[in-house]
Amino acid sequence: MLRRLLQPFWVLLAIIFLIEAWLWDHLEPIVARIVAAIPLRSLKHWLAARIETLSPALTLVVFVVPVVLLFPLKLLGMWLLMHHQWKLALGTIVFGKMVGVGITAFIFDVTRSKLLQMPWFAWLYDAVLTLRRKAAALVDPIKQRIREIVSDVLGGNTRGWSARLVRQITRFRRSVQAR
Secondary structure, three states, X not given: XXXXXXXXXXXXXHHHHHHHHHHHHHHHHHHHHHHHHOOOHHHHHHHHHHXXXXXXXXXXXXHHHHHHHHHHHHHHHHHHHHOOOHHHHXXXXXXXXXXXHHHHHHHHHHHHHHHOOOHHHHHHHHHHHHXXXXXXXHHHHHHHHHHHHHHHHHOOOOOOHHHHHHHHHHHHHHHHHHO
């Protein structure tokens, strides 16, 4: 019973995790291109060389710095929400998220070998990859069902699912009206 009640929570958590993973996968190459376009090649090489000379523990500090630097931007987004500036708040939060994930992905790419030298970090990295695979396995059947529904609708085959959708909407309306 408890497992059935918690299923939507786990699916939602898996979806959020996979969105983060998707952002990571898609923003890292964009940030890499932006960094490659910066004309200060000597600065980039110098930075990579400095990171290479750091110990794994100090490399962890370099990896965490973007999170700390972007924290005020997240606070600004929360402040805007509190003052009912919905669009600006959403824009600020999304901008901060995308920049944070992109920069963190770039820095992680530069620092990965050093960070993985720390046993606890290697264990955590493997655990996150395992969690990502489990989240994908949990969400994949839902994504497949959504693809089938969209394919049916675009193909003109609305029999079957539309009657079920109407019943669910009717049931939802009745439950709302009963309150």
